[in-house]
Amino acid sequence: MSVRVRFAPSPTGYLHIGGARTALFNWLYARHTGGKFILRIEDTDAARNSHEAVKVILDGLRWLGLDWDEGPITADATGPSKGDCGPYFQSARKENYQRRVEALLSRGLAYEHEGAIKFKMTREPILIPDLVVGDVVRPLTDREELDPDWVLVRSDGQPVFHFVNVVDDLDMGITHVIRGEDHLSNTAKHIALFNAFGVRPPKYAHIPLILNKDGSKMSKRDTGASLATYLEEGYANEAVVNYLCLLGWSPKDNREMLPVKDVVELFDLPQILRHNARFDMDKLNWLNGEYLRAMAPDRFYEMSVHALARAGLNPDGHPLPYVKAALDTCRGKFKLFSELPAYGGFYFREEITCDPEAAQKCFTPENKPRVEKLRDAFGKLATFDAASLEAALKAVAAELGVKVGVLVHPVRLACTGSSSGPSLYHLMEVLGKDKVMQRIGSVLTVST
């Protein structure tokens, strides 16, 4: 039987990083086995159902590159979809639930209670065979002993999650349920329901959860919990995917950076780790830096420009060759695009504000004449390129009998406003003679 897996998020308005990984693992398994990856929107709760909230999910999955074989095409619950098992919004599947309730009712497996419909739950412990965790026996808890039956349909007519989830998986022919371990205990309910419908339950694979760095549960408000953060802050999507793959799964060959197509090839359920993983932003950032370094130039420019614009700078107001040359000097020097405005923003600003502390160290009465001398030397340069600038600076340093750093630091600060940045000689070449002379000049006139 061909594999059919699904990702069934509830449109809450954001896509949790853990949910994103669940989607990824489902997708990886589908692609590994040649099966189908289905997207189903669990919008039973009307309060959580909004076009915008669904869009967040679709955008997130698309950004990660997790294409679905069946499911909605747009965020509109009544809009078009692909696949033969639709609708793919629970809000549009009411008849199915109704039909299933009646089937249980007519066979005495469910009953009405105070206006709600409850399921006659098995009293016996239930065996949950799990591809990740192994066989799990789940007896009733003490509270459940008091009343093992549970609500299928609320008194207001709304079916509950555990019920619709099972009915949809059944109607959609889902073969493997890959989901967060938080559902492991509840799986007993689901298996009992499948049994009541007289069908074999799907295979289960409960994957460990993603925790905060401190080991606490990662919830909505925690840093990095929302996938949208990475999208907005200009992470490379393949870095995020790569990092997520490494959380609870390993290629076992010490590779850290590996393309998703390799993961598709190697991925399988039994090798998923059984313990929760903590989210390590440092490692994600490192990986992002690696991908950023390997990124095709045009994409690098595009993402850089986006990051600069987001920080209020206007790179598009400069000639394209200038922008590209400027960005080339920044390439490989930072891990996150969000660092770029601080790193290379001086290329696109008219006014440079120097760090006061650094300025005090650099623009001393002793240094000023030296910098002035250097400026004069720069002024006489016929060609204002990195090699000439370097030669000129070194010549002046030699003449003054000082180390190059004595000149480099003040000039860097004057040109960029910062004590760290791209290669000084290259940066000055890109900036051009006018701006360099002007920026050096302006720090010389300011008293310190």
Add this chain to the structure above:
RNA sequence: GACCCUAUGGUCUAGCGGUUAGGACACCUCCCUUUCACGGAGGUAGCCCGGGUUCGAUUCCCGGUAGGGUCGCCA
């Protein structure tokens, strides 16, 4: 309270009945260097605890502890 899952450096992990317990991030030192980053060399740091089984347990079993999860007319 009951039940379920889990346990290798700070973090992600590889591994195994006998290994100098491997890699990566982070951190520290040094080198390279105009700064930063990269790169190179080195370093600190780990098998949760207690019982078994065994000639021998990090590895297998049991217990404890700790962390996580579930027990809703939330999803």
